[in-house]
Every structure is written in C-alpha cells, then in structure tokens.
Amino acid sequence: MIGVRHASWVAAGLVLGAGACYGIYLLTRGRRRGGRGLGPRRSGSAEDLTSGSHDDVLNASQLQKLLYLLESTEDPVITERALVTLGNSAAFSANQAIIRELGGIPVVGNKLNNPNQSIKEKALNALNNLSVNVENQVKIKVDSSFLALYDGHVAKEILLRVLTLFQNINNCLKTGGRLAVRPPSPQGSLSLLLYGEECAQKMRALASHQDADVQEKAVTIIPEF
Numbered sequence: 600m601i602g603v604r605h606a607s608w609v610a611a612g613l614v615l616g617a618g619a620c621y622g623i624y625l626l627t628r629g630r631r632r633g634g635r636g637l638g639p640r641r642s643g644s645a646e647d648l649t650s651g652s653h654d655d656v657l658n659a660s661q662l663q664k665l666l667y668l669l670e671s672t673e674d675p676v677i678t679e680r681a682l683v684t685l686g687n688s689a690a691f692s693a694n695q696a697i698i699r700e701l702g703g704i705p706v707v708g709n710k711l712n713n714p715n716q717s718i719k720e721k722a723l724n725a726l727n728n729l730s731v732n733v734e735n736q737v738k739i740k741v742d743s744s745f746l747a748l749y750d751g752h753v754a755k756e757i758l759l760r761v762l763t764l765f766q767n768i769n770n771c772l773k774t775g776g777r778l779a780v781r782p783p784s785p786q787g788s789l790s791l792l793l794y795g796e797e798c799a800q801k802m803r804a805l806a807s808h809q810d811a812d813v814q815e816k817a818v819t820i821i822p823e824f
C-alpha cells in the first residue's frame with residue numbers, strides 16, 4: 600500500500616517538478632541563457648537561483664504538490680530545486696500561512712538533517728522565510744542535534760543562516776525594544792532549544808568568531824537573551 604501511495608506522490612512530484620524547474624528556468628534565464636537546467640551545475644549557481652522570488656506565484660494546490668515532491672524524492676537536485684521554489688514562495692505572507700496549514704514546516708525541517716550542505720542551506724533559506732511568521736515558529740521542531748549547526752567550525756553559509764533564524768524568532772518576541780515574556784515553547788520546538796543554556800554558550804563563542812559577519816550577527820542576537 601505504502602508503495603502505491605509513494606509512487607503516486609512521485610508521479611505528482613514529477614509533473615510538478617517540470618513546472619517548478621520551468622519556474623526556476625525563468626528566474627535564471629537572464630544569467631544562464633546557454634545553460635541546460637539539468638546539466639552539471641557550477642557551484643554557486645544554485646545560490647543564484649534563490650535571488651529572484653518575484654516570479655513565483657504558486658497556488659495552494661501547487662504548493663501541496665511541491666511538498667509531496669519534497670517528501671518523496673531522494674534526488675538531491677530535485678530536493679534542492681523544490682526547496683528553492685518553496686523558499687521563494689514563502690517570501691509572501693499568505694504563502695507562509697498556506698505552507699503551515701499544509702503541514703509543510705516539518706517537511707522542510709526534515710531536510711535540515713540532509714548531509715548535503717547545499718540542501719541544508721536551501722532548507723534554511725526556506726525556514727528563514729517561513730519563520731518571519733510567529734505561528735510558524737512554534738511548528739519548527741528540531742532535535743538537539745540542531746544546535747550543532749551553531750558550532751564555530753560549521754561553514755559560514757550555514758552559520759549565517761541559522762543565526763538569521765534565531766534573529767527572526769527574537770524579532771517576534773520583542774516588543775518596544777525589550778523582550779516580551781516568552782510564549783510557552785512546545786517540547787521539541789526550536790525556540791525551547793535556542794533559549795537554553797547550551798545554545799547560550801555557543802552564542803557567546805560565536806560572538807568572538809573569526810569571521811566578521813558571523814561575529815556581528817551573533818553579537819546583535821546576544822543582548823536579547
């Protein structure tokens with residue numbers, strides 16, 4: 600049974616995959632006129648894909664298909680593209696709510712466990728856009744291994760993104776420049792982890808990180824503790 604269901608998800612995904620790739624093609628055609636979307640990709644080109652969100656106007660059923668695709672595919676290239684498209688869609692507040700209602704936040708969150716750094720980055724981009732919405736924040740469930748992403752030796756691209764995530768959550772907690780009483784954080788939620796002592800230690804270490812951008816971002820977050 601599971602096999603059949605899985606197969607139909609894949610089928611739905613493949614149909615949408617074509618659409619999503621087309622969207623990405625539109626986003627990138629200005630820069631990569633000669634490039635074939637599915638060919639081997641230069642490092643950095645995937646990063647370029649995230650730079651233009653204006654063309655993405657996916658409706659709820661398309662977003663749902665995109666989420667099915669993300670759940671069912673093992674292919675890193677498709678995973679990455681789906682995350683980019685989802686992240687761009689999540690720049691719009693209406694979509695942030697739709698993606699939450701479709702149960703999309705854990706689907707994106709699961710991709711944080713992907714060992715591929717490029718995929719981790721895209722998942723974080725999408726989560727960062729989704730986390731602008733306070734109702735979405737409590738839906739971000741991670742296990743304690745997530746805190747390892749705040750270690751000093753982690754790639755700068757990842758560090759800056761996880762710090763942005765922290766910043767987004769902080770921003771929602773602030774009222775009139777001061778931290779409001781924190782809403783109760785559900786067990787296993789990201790905010791419970793971020794405001795724990797283990798994370799505080801990591802943040803203090805990042806405040807003297809050798810990379811100036813990482814350091815600066817960490818320093819802006821720390822006074823909010």
Ligand SMILES: *[C@@H]1O[C@H](CO)[C@@H](O)[C@H](O)[C@H]1NC(C)=O
Nearest residue numbers: 618656657658659660661662
């Ligand atoms: C969503 O967009 C697709 C493609 O444009 C269209 O075929 C579909 O009918 C739309 N669905 C809804 C519910 O608007």
Ligand SMILES: *[C@@H]1O[C@H](CO)[C@@H](O)[C@H](O)[C@H]1NC(C)=O
Nearest residue numbers: 640675676677679715717718
């Ligand atoms: C990581 O994902 C990228 C983007 O899809 C892919 O091109 C690359 O081959 C993957 N790397 C590994 C080691 O799987």
Ligand SMILES: *[C@@H]1O[C@H](CO)[C@@H](O)[C@H](O)[C@H]1NC(C)=O
Nearest residue numbers: 649650686687690724727728
């Ligand atoms: C959403 O994510 C994209 C890519 O990371 C970024 O360029 C854009 O500024 C984000 N939008 C918002 C509202 O945060």
